Amino acid sequence: MSDVYLPGDPPIPLILRRSTRARRISLRISQLDGRVTLSMPARLAEHEALEFARSKEGWIRNHLDARGADIEVGLGAEVPVGGKMLKVLPGAGRRVVLGADHVEVPGPADRVSARLGAYLKEVARDRLAGACDDYAARLGKRYHRITMRDTRSRWGSCTSDGGLMFSWRLIMTPPEVLDYVAAHEVAHLAEMNHSAAFWAGVEQIYGPYKAPRKWLRDHGSGLHRFKF
Structure with a gap:
């Protein structure tokens, strides 16, 4: 498992996860912490998975916008x-x-x-x-x-x-x-x-x-x- 970034404004960190059981590329966005996980078959080239993520950039950003940003608790919050x-x-x-x-x-x-x-x-x-x-x-x-x-x-x-x-x-x-x-x-x-x-x-x-x-x-x- 490794971290890569989807370019853009702002860049989106992706958790890249290879799995021997995965048959296809898939994306999952955690509603708890906003982490974006890109899962892929173990033998697939990384650039193919990243190309898939780029094709879904609009979908990813819409979901992250709907979730909202994290809130750091402190005075005034x-x-x-x-x-x-x-x-x-x-x-x-x-x-x-x-x-x-x-x-x-x-x-x-x-x-x-x-x-x-x-x-x-x-x-x-x-x-x-x-x-x-x-x-x-x-x-x-x-x-x-x-x-x-x-x-x-x-x-x-x-x-x-x-x-x-x-x-x-x-x-x-x-x-x-x-x-x-x-x-x-x-x-x-x-x-x-x-x-x-x-x-x-x-x-x-x-x-x-x-x-x-x-x-x-x-x-x-x-x-x-x-x-x-």
Whole structure:
């Protein structure tokens, strides 16, 4: 696997991946981080794959434009918290303070991003633990632990021994979306699948879930644009 560039304004970095199983050239754009992967058969000449990418330049740029640029979190930036956009402002004292339309972060400017990220992870853990406690009680099941990660492929998971894992970025979503994901993973304590019985369990402990599930499909990937 190597990195090359598609010329233009601006140049587009391409991840060139050779595969013995690939039968043709293909392009994939990650909605999470905007990476463009160009896959090709192992024996194909590199210039042929790059020519294919050049022929798809318009398609690539349209998709990258639709995704939007990454956002470096710092003073003056706006970040979503609980589904609302809050402006990051300098704070006094030692604590991060959430306001109605802003969040105050104390400390040196070059530490604001890391400090806010750490704070949001703590709040996410507290909110998710509370939601999981409630839903587990409704289901009549117990979980054994909660782990927070910055996952890219899933918002949560449940292991067979009752371990729950969540993306801390759920704290950026509207509260009903975070609650839905908590209920979804708790429901796996009873059904380790996505059968009709599983979805009935989600509805039993959470209620109608189609709207928050759709919100995640439509908007979830955009939360990874915020770089802490």
